[in-house]
Every structure is written in C-alpha cells, then in structure tokens.
Amino acid sequence: MLDRRTFTKLAALVPLAVQASGARAEAPARLTIAQPSEGFLYLPIYAARGLGYVQDEGLDVEVTIFGKGAAAALTSVIGGESDIYVGLPAVPLQAWAKGQKTQLFAALLKQCGSDIVLSAEAARRTRLSERRTPAEKAEALRGLKIAVAGAGSITDLVVRHVAIHGGLDPDRDLTIIPIGGGGNMIAAFGQGRVDGYCLSAPTSTIGVVKFGGTLLLDFAKGEYPPLRDFLFTALSARPEWLAANRGVAVRLVRALGRAIETMRTRPEAARAAIGPFYPGVEPAVLDAAWTQAMGSLPTSLDMDAGGIVKNIDFLAEVRSARLDVPVAEVFTNAIVNLAAAPSTRHQEPAREAGRKE
Structure with a gap:
C-alpha cells in the first residue's frame, strides 16, 4: 500500500x-x-x-x-x-x-536493484534449474567468470555477498572481473568472454531478453533473504x-x-x-x-x-x-x-x- x-x-x-x-x-x-x-x-x-x-x-x-x-x-x-x-x-x-x-x-x-545474469550455457553447466534454495543457487557461481562494474562497486559487493552465501570464497572459487559499464558487460557477455555479469535493469534485461540469459536470483521479488x-x-x-x-x-x-x-x-x-x-x-x-x-x-x-x-x-x-x-x-x-x-x-x-x- x-x-x-x-x-x-x-x-x-x-x-x-x-x-x-x-x-x-x-x-x-x-x-x-x-x-x-x-x-x-x-x-x-x-x-x-x-x-x-x-x-x-x-x-x-x-x-x-x-x-x-x-x-x-x-x-x-x-x-x-x-x-x-x-x-x-x-x-x-x-x-x-x-x-x-x-x-x-x-x-x-x-x-536490491541489481541482478546477476548467467548465460544459458553457464546455467546449463551448473544445473541452475535444479537448484531450489538461494544458497544452492548462489553456489552455482563456483568456477564462473562474472563481470562487475569495478572493484568495490555495488555490483562487486553484491556478487561477493551472494558467493559467500553459497559457501564460496569470492577470491578463490570464482573470477570477478571489473569491466566498466553496461556496454562493456553486454559486449563481453554476448561474445562469451564472461559467464555472467551483475548490473541493474535495463542492462540485466538485455542479457535475458536478447541473449537468452537467466537471473541467478530474482532480487526484486525478494528471493534472496539477506537483501530482502x-x-x-x-x-x-x-x-x-x-x-x-x-x-x-x-x-x-x-x-x-x-x-x-x-x-x-x-x-x-x-x-x-x-x-x-x-x-x-x-x-x-x-x-x-x-x-x-x-x-x-x-x-x-x-x-x-x-x-x-x-x-x-x-x-x-x-x-x-x-x-x-x-x-x-x-x-x-x-x-x-x-x-x-x-x-x-x-x-x-x-x-x-x-x-x-
């Protein structure tokens, strides 16, 4: 209301x-x-x-x-x-x-207004659709390359927080790549140079609608309890x-x-x-x-x-x-x-x- x-x-x-x-x-x-x-x-x-x-x-x-x-x-x-x-x-x-x-x-x-988008291939490889709890979905980041805006940025902090929630060490169990703004992220994602990226809509929406990606977690619907x-x-x-x-x-x-x-x-x-x-x-x-x-x-x-x-x-x-x-x-x-x-x-x-x- x-x-x-x-x-x-x-x-x-x-x-x-x-x-x-x-x-x-x-x-x-x-x-x-x-x-x-x-x-x-x-x-x-x-x-x-x-x-x-x-x-x-x-x-x-x-x-x-x-x-x-x-x-x-x-x-x-x-x-x-x-x-x-x-x-x-x-x-x-x-x-x-x-x-x-x-x-x-x-x-x-x-x-939480940021999204983590995974490519269709990364979602398939990690069997994301079979994961039910937020912690299980967060663990899917293991071994992936995830683009963020910059070191210490909002996107960097969100990815690290989600990784930790999944029982991962953000500095060892995945690769976080500072890459700049939305244009750089979409280019890297579309070319397959990263498995996913973190940014807000409409950049996150482009990855889903145009490139067949999927959201790791739906933050807007409160699917991730720590940031609800x-x-x-x-x-x-x-x-x-x-x-x-x-x-x-x-x-x-x-x-x-x-x-x-x-x-x-x-x-x-x-x-x-x-x-x-x-x-x-x-x-x-x-x-x-x-x-x-x-x-x-x-x-x-x-x-x-x-x-x-x-x-x-x-x-x-x-x-x-x-x-x-x-x-x-x-x-x-x-x-x-x-x-x-x-x-x-x-x-x-x-x-x-x-x-x-």
Whole structure:
C-alpha cells in the first residue's frame, strides 16, 4: 500500500504560484548528481527529470555517470566535484568510517536493484534449474567468470555477498572481473568472454531478453533473504553542503517524491518520460525492465536505523570486518520531513509525458 502520509503530500507540494512566478525570473539552482551507472536503480531521478518535476522546483540538474562504480561516484562528492551521491548506502558508510563524511538524507530504493545474469550455457553447466534454495543457487557461481562494474562497486559487493552465501570464497572459487559499464558487460557477455555479469535493469534485461540469459536470483521479488527489504539506493551529501543548501535538497526530494507517486498512479506517463534517457534500448526490453522495477519502488523516502544496520551487516559479511560508525549520525530524515511539510501547496500543473530538462 502507498504511504499516503508521505507521498500524497509530496505529490501535491510545489511552490506557491506567486513564489513560482518570481522564481522564473531567477536562474535555476544548479545541482550535480554523481551516479554509478545508468541503470534503473536511479529510476526516480530519470522520472523526475523527464516529467519536468525538477524544473518545476527551479533546479538545473546535471547527472554524471561513473561507469567504474559507486566508489568513483562518491569520491567525486567527497572532493567537491559533485553535490550529491546516489547509490548503495554501504559505500558512503565505508568512507565515513575513514573520516570522509557524507550524510544519507533520502531513500530511493528499498529492495536490491541489481541482478546477476548467467548465460544459458553457464546455467546449463551448473544445473541452475535444479537448484531450489538461494544458497544452492548462489553456489552455482563456483568456477564462473562474472563481470562487475569495478572493484568495490555495488555490483562487486553484491556478487561477493551472494558467493559467500553459497559457501564460496569470492577470491578463490570464482573470477570477478571489473569491466566498466553496461556496454562493456553486454559486449563481453554476448561474445562469451564472461559467464555472467551483475548490473541493474535495463542492462540485466538485455542479457535475458536478447541473449537468452537467466537471473541467478530474482532480487526484486525478494528471493534472496539477506537483501530482502534492504535500503539499496539513497541520496548522500557532505554535511556542510546539506547545511548550506538545505532548500535545494528539499526541492530535489520533493521532485523525486512526485515522480515516484506518478510512477505508481500514472505508470504510462512515467514510462514515456524515461524513454528518452535510454535511446539505444529496444522498447520491448525497456518495457520488461520497467515491469520488473515497479515492484521495487519505495513507499516512503525516509530511512531508519534498521536500514543502516542492514548495510553495516552486509559489509561485515563481505569484508569480514564491522564498520564503526555512529548509526544515528550517518543519516537524517530532516530533508524528507521538510519536503513533506504542508507549507506551500497548490494544484500540480499538467505535464506532458516525456518532457526532458
């Protein structure tokens, strides 16, 4: 069920007409987002841009894709080259433990959004169809070559976690190959240079629909218990940036909330709006990816300590060492709460599907 207390407010909240008319005379506030890949993990961002909601909030959003993964994207934020990191919370938690602090302030995905795709040959060789439990399926990775975006990336961590769940040593019992973004993965997969790869839709969908691959586990349906109901994608920024740009962060979160509400209530309009961001993806593939992603949308943008602890547990299992971070300090719901505050509201203007910034 949709959390009406959050999303009904977010869907209706935009600046007052008088304020908005004054804002049009001003230059939009520029905002840079560091994104690890072009996948559907970040679908609300694409939808908010395509539906025109970030423009309604007076924002000029630039998204930079870091094909080598989340670590590179977060480094850009820590170094001040980008304003906001979006991705797996475990990555900024690792940085916080090293004294490089960014604070999580909004959730975008509360289910594992990456997929591990195996080739038809690898699935046959490992008798994947005969394996029933998640642990048995995870053990199928033994001896395989699996492509990931980069060392320490979200995809790398997910593959390692699944391998460990299957009783494997990720550094000895399989070969994990950092290869870059989705284009490189699909090329290697199609040429048979790897047995599988890990990335989100629509890249994972291409491997299934076009190349006859199969999902090792269906994360979106909660088939893998350790990452079920898991805070997988969130926004994070340096605390000093959030303090100086709180209004900008609030406007972004408000736009994202409206986008998620539209994805739920008017999926056809939202689906049309994200199409221009994936010009090279065939409609049938994009439709299949969209259908899969709809089951992973969050019912609220806020976070709790439990979601942070699950990320810490996730890292502890992969890294064999537990992070020492102050759970109550690494995230805040202040931005989400401000975005939902009923201080400025009017009727949402009509939007043309597919509008881009």
